[in-house]
Amino acid sequence: MSREHHGGSPLNFKAGETILQPGRPASPRRIYRVVSGLVRILRSDARGNLLVLRHVLPGSYFGEESLTGEDRDYHAEAVIETRIQPIEVRKMDAVTTDELAADLINAIGQTYTYIQRISSQRLRNRLAAALLELAQTPLAQRDSRGQVLIRITHDELAAVIGSVRETTTKAIRELAQDGLIEPGYARLRLLDLEGLKKLAGECA
DSSP: OOOOSSSSEEEEEEEOOOOOEEEEOOSSSSEEEEESSOOOEEEEOOOEEEEEEEEEEETTTOOOGGGTTTTTEEEESSSSSEEEEEEEEEGOOOHHHHHHHHHHHHHHHHHHHHHHHHHHHOHHHHHHHHOOOOTTTTTEEEEETTTEEEOOHHHHHHHHHTHHHHHHHHHHHHHHHTTTTTEEETEEOOOOHHHHHHHOOOOO
16 A cells, blocks of 8 residues: 655555555655655556666665656555655755756766667567666675675566566576576576676677
């Protein structure tokens, strides 16, 4: 169930909990800054499949549609236990405005990169690129062997790379057979970062 809050105090969300849902921003209008945890911005396609538009890391913002009052066309949810800070648009200071502008520019760049991958790369290449990016988020940690371990399901990963579970699972198996990753229950271990980087940089 969605909880769109209107107070100025930091807000805590559990993993999987909806923060924002599609519709018109509430009044007074607010943007949101991630204090800790991780937020994903999702949209459903015509077939009802979920697509992750971007991940919002600690220190970054979302809810920018409130600046203009336009309807929201996405869901925002906590990926892990997450704390966010709501900020009223009319009370934004110069520092917040500058940070938000820089954040939006970065988000646009991420969108261009994603579109380029969809149009020019095979699924296995997109998967490699996505895993490298996820390795830089709170979903990743180092295991006892010093290797990167990412906590994510096949369904969640499918949404990240713009695919469905079945084909995503096939691509995971291919990367595992190549010795690049080691799949497990709701997690993936990255075995060969250089190999993944090479694969991520290849075009179809």
